[in-house]
Amino acid sequence: MTDSQEPVLLHTAGRAAHITLNRPRALNALNHTMVRRIDAALAAWADDPAVETVVLTGAGERGLCAGGDIRAVHDDARDGDGTASAAFWYDEYRLNARIARYPKPYVAVMDGIVMGGGVGLSAHGGVRVVTERSRIAMPETGIGFVPDVGGTHLLTRTPGELGTHLALTGATAGGADALLCGLADHFVPSAALPRLVADLASLPVREALARHAEPVPPAAELAGHREWIDSCYAAGTVEEIVRRLSAHGDPAAKEAAETLLTRSPTALKVTLAALRRARRLGSLERVLEQEYRVSCAALTGHDLVEGVRARIVDKDRAPRWSPATLGEVTDADVERFFAPLGARELRFTGGR
Secondary structure, three states: OHHHHEEEEEEEEEEEEEEEEEHHHHHOEEEHHHHHHHHHHHHHHHHOOOEEEEEEEOOOOOEEOOEEOOHHHHHHHHHHOOHHHHHHHHHHHHHHHHHHOOOOOOOEEOOOOEEEEHHHHOOOEEEEEEEEOEEEEOOOOOOOOOOOOHHHHHOOOOOOOOOHHHHHHOOEEHHHHHHOOOOOOOOOHHHHHHHHHHHHOOHHHHHHHHHOOOOOOOOOOHHHHHHHHHHHHHHHHHHHHHHHHHHOOHHHHHHHHHHHHHHHHHHHHHHHHHHHHHHOOHHHHHHHHHHHHHHHOOOOOOOOHHHHHHHHHHHOOOOOOOOHHHHHOHHHHHHHHHOOOOOOOOOOOOOO
């Protein structure tokens, strides 16, 4: 392969090592080969005294990463036995944990679209940079899936119930919202990114950021919605959340309710349960172990294949969820997603 065909480009420049996701026509969607290559590079650089900083960027103009290669997951779940997808997630979630515990500054440039697996590669990093172009989301419920890659850990650490809102609706957060939610640390105008990246070759991260980071951009949109988000999403069930949103006087709350009613009912209920359990689990590693159970269970259900079909394959945007309504999803249906996997469990030693 030439460099232009490699899905991940690796190089060093001065004191910085660079990871560039290089599938721009697929908006740098993440596959198993990419996960393995990134993980191996990070393992090597952790012990390399010449590398002081790691920088993650995405090729192309549209964004860092649109998420995992869900078309491949769809095909595996529909036509195979799910083992390829389970193996991908096993290695991907271990990579997410490595990034979170990386011993050197890990600078994630979250410019443009950052969704799903892209959030896992970036938002666990020690230095997360957003721009005025950033569009960050965990849109899994729209394809019959549940936020993973440590997303339920990240979203339980947001102020109030902002994370519940983002997880259930799949709403997109701009740069200011990402900063508000703790998904990012610094705002740098997109035009200044090339200079920031260049400076990281010779400067410590703090000095490079001091040159290019700017004050937080205009007020976060979600900040103005905290009252109805916190009151509505504090409910104990998805049905009650929808009822509260529908009854609230704010048009944005009603719009959120309407959005929820288009999402997979099963995915919504499992997501809410996963978030509430993640709060009690505490550490990222324990949450990733839970997410692995949930993801593997989704492979054997109806809604993941159907959701990807409707959004990505046939693009008719008319998924036929089963069960079709929230009321038809039983507690047993939800509990199935959290059942132990026995010998197939993802297990971390330690974890904080």
